[in-house]
Amino acid sequence: MARRSDHSREEIRQMALNAAETIVVAEGYKGLSARKVAGAIDYTVGTLYLVFDNLDDLVLQVNGRTLDALYEWLRARRAPDADARASLLALADAYIAYAETETPRWNMLFEYITDKGNALPDWYQMKLSKVFGLAEVALKPLADHRSEQEIQQAARVLWASVHGICTLRIRHRMDLAGGQSTGEMAHMLVDNFLQGFEA
């Protein structure tokens, strides 16, 4: 049954992305396959390749959605009216909570590795920047005497650091040091970093 036109190209795209998300949540990154996605939306593999360049492209699109979801999750949980310290701690906690709640989706954000030297597309970088931006906004009140650039740098350093703690913990590369939870480690980081940054 060719040209069913039951669904537009864009509809198929969205259906495929939904199906892919469901599969990743249920079976993890490795459980994802073109045939499974196609089957889940009642199309064949061939059709998938009309809509996506390849599986990596599909994964990248799912990741794009995940970044959007992450941004909304963080925005809903930040404490914009608190002081910088509390605000950044809220962000860190929210990030960790997202990673722990949506582990398969969050994992996929970093399991997808570009070929050596090939950067991610611009639209993807912008989504990333949007997430980083939340930390910049939170950090600003603490240091409005500093340059825009310094704040951006510090925000990214902080963000990457929280991410590092989070990723090593979730992937079992760092056992609980003295019973300290992931959140407590992140707090230790933010507290000490800010104390230095304020000085």
Place this chain on the structure above:
Amino acid sequence: MARRSDHSREEIRQMALNAAETIVVAEGYKGLSARKVAGAIDYTVGTLYLVFDNLDDLVLQVNGRTLDALYEWLRARRAPDADARASLLALADAYIAYAETETPRWNMLFEYITDKGNALPDWYQMKLSKVFGLAEVALKPLADHRSEQEIQQAARVLWASVHGICTLRIRHRMDLAGGQSTGEMAHMLVDNFLQGFEA
């Protein structure tokens, strides 16, 4: 030609690990396959499964070697006689240099993800602890008034943070904020954190 006894089981194991490393360096994690490893050591796939449980097991063994190599790399480059700050900066720089020099091997350390909830084996955790230990030793002179546990926690937080910066940069998840290099970001982190930690 069965039971060639040209090589002992352990020899085959080492040959396979060597071959796997070569393949990973040349073609990356995704380029690794059982057939390629077997071919490279002039055995067949079947033999590989006498020596390793499965490909994940082989990858884990390679990662174990990588952790050993990383430890030696860091040990050779640390500045044990410098003050804590300089010592930790040297470690951070060395870690970043390793990741940038041995990117495929280093990447594989984190691309291998255990099934949900399954921790890594004890021998692997010990190798990880050994690496973390370098940071603990470097940090100790700065805070010998603090408890052993506090130092361990702080060292791990610092390490994970440097790792986070490193991984986001190498995987293109964080563009150069205002032209700041990976090393400069790590320095910013260490400097500010230590200032807070000392206080």
Place this chain on the structure above:
DNA sequence: AAAATAATTGAACGACGTTCAGTTTGTTGC
């Protein structure tokens, strides 16, 4: 109604991880 066009299929390709019946070799007991 025929021709042109677009959408969709599904078989095909080579490669993958993993298994295991079968073959070959070394070792042991006579």
Place this chain on the structure above:
DNA sequence: GCAACAAACTGAACGTCGTTCAATTATTTT
């Protein structure tokens, strides 16, 4: 020296994978 046994090793087989593309079918256009 020879049979019997055990260990080492093979390679074909299974099901799955990403990806391609000639063939088929449905819609539009003429």
